[in-house]
Amino acid sequence: MTRISRRTFGLFAGAGAASLALPLYARAQGKPKVVIIGGGAGGATAARYIAKDAGDAIDVTLIEANPTYTTCFFSNLYLGGYRTFESITHSYDTLASNYGITVVNGYAQAIDRAAKSVTMADGSKVDYDRLIVAPGIDLIWDSVPGYSEEAAEIMPHSWKAGPQTKLLKAKLDAIENGQQIVMVAPPNPYRCPPGPYERVSMFAHVLKEKGFTDSKITIIDPKPKFSKQALFQEGWDKHYPGMIEWYGPDVHGGIASVDPASGQVETDLDTFQGDLVNVIPAQKAGMIAASAGLANESGFCAIDPYSMRSKVDDNVFVIGDACIAGDMPKSGFSANSQAKVAAMAVRGDLIDSKVFPAKYSNTCWSLIESNDGVKVGAQYAATDEKIASTSKFISQTGEDNATRQETYEESVGWYEGITTDIFGA
């Protein structure tokens, strides 16, 4: 059979010669196999970079439970009415058609590290030479007493984008003037550090647009401080005066429980009543990471900072929110950055391609109000101890409107860029 590179294959497939997909399976025999669990910002990027850079020398399989992927990043902008749900939802079709990646739509149940095999929920097995684990986060339901998976239907967390995001949007849009919103913010470490506060900004934006001056938003936070705090609080005072109250632990004294039936959040200080209660509980690495023995007592997975390789298994890499990435925050940008390092290390392992020193970067943009965007970011390098920050920046308080608008427009450009980088073109 004529060997064609994955790039060439992509061109053929794009021209409509889709029947070529079949021989690709056949040719997979004997080639080194990489399996990636999780098709988010980390996993899909890793799959694409390995397939793109290894030509047809490596067989790449991406396992993802959902047929499409809705990005957590920019899901707050959907809540605020700036984006449609469709515009933040992406297909895996391009990864399959243009990069020759085998996309398996199913749930990875377990990893047999001794046999180097992934067991799917339907009992089938997928063997690997190298495995990249990118399951994202799981929620620790009982970290907030009274909260549960069932309670999330009434008090949505919406910390995994999808049906929960739509549920929160519906509840937000149903709020009437004078009704109250309460958010229970998560403890560190959690996915997307500025996310809860951008979300509150979007809540306030929707209320303000409707002229609902009698509605208030209360944040009950287990943390004494939060990401971009000065920027958010300045923005809230400017755009939503008197609408948002933030209570740290020194004020509320501790979150005792939530009660979905009554919409109450009990703290040492007081009981807060919400017509909409958004509970974002504590988080840990996706379940499969723990069941495979990759996570440590922190609930997340220790990795080698130079390669993203698991500290407990040389054949396994852990990237994205599930790993312990030192100074890097848990974000889509970070996961995308870590994926490229892991992809390079995997290629080096399997086909002896050149491995350059790891470089990592992250920027998190947040929207406070229309055309008022802020950002925080850093670059990182691997050290023996951890992935360590080498330089960083943050938007300044008191910036002019033009700068903030530029920052917002930049974030829109970044969204187009990173989703193309993750899902291909």
Place this chain on the structure above:
Amino acid sequence: MAGTGTQTKNRRTVGPHCLNRRVPAWHRPISTFVLSFLCALAALTTSSLAEPPADAKRGQKLYRACKACHEIGVDARNGVGPHLDGLFGRTAGSIENFKYSSAMRIRGGAGLEWTQETLDAYLEKPRAFVGGTRMSYRGMKKQQDRDDLIAYLRKASDRDPAAHPEIPKPAHPEIGAEAMALTGDPDYGEYLSSECVTCHQLSGRADGIPSIIGWPKAAFIRALFDYKTNVRSHQVMQNMTANLGNEEIAALAAYFGSIDPQ
């Protein structure tokens, strides 16, 4: 060209050279065109007008926003953007060896020519006037600013420098000489580029983040050094370039320079 007409709506009149400005020059009877051209000259030289005439000196200051990408005047070279020597009357997208967006080439092929009116519309909202342009400039809102800038462009792009002795020759600053002297390794550049393409799209699309493909080596290196040394201010880019060495910058210039816009 109907779009050109709508672009010229709602403008403030700025003096006698604005006669008939709602109609693009090539749609007007030739006599009107000549008249308006004479009026334009008058506007540049007359000080007794009710409203301020176009001020090329002020335009020269406004041109600072363009300088990082465009050279102007005799000996001007292509940089990130095409050179602007002999701009007036030039067909859009027509300089050989410059990697225009396909959108700009198509507009040029359809007859778009750079004149007072078309430049005015383009500078007001570049991405609205030429959808898909690689120029990442956001637009100049004020009519007076655009008039002044275009007045400067008209003088500075004159191919007879003797006519405008006050216009400086384009500077070709020697920044990043050590990186310039290196032959960048495009493979290394491709690896390093993975940090850039999270935001900058390889297709050359510019949705709020500038396109960085197909730039001349010197322009690319100069831009990165300008960020590295805080001459150009942008938090993300200053941060990204802080740890880049000469070899890395040369490699990135080689890689991104080798990519053609789609």
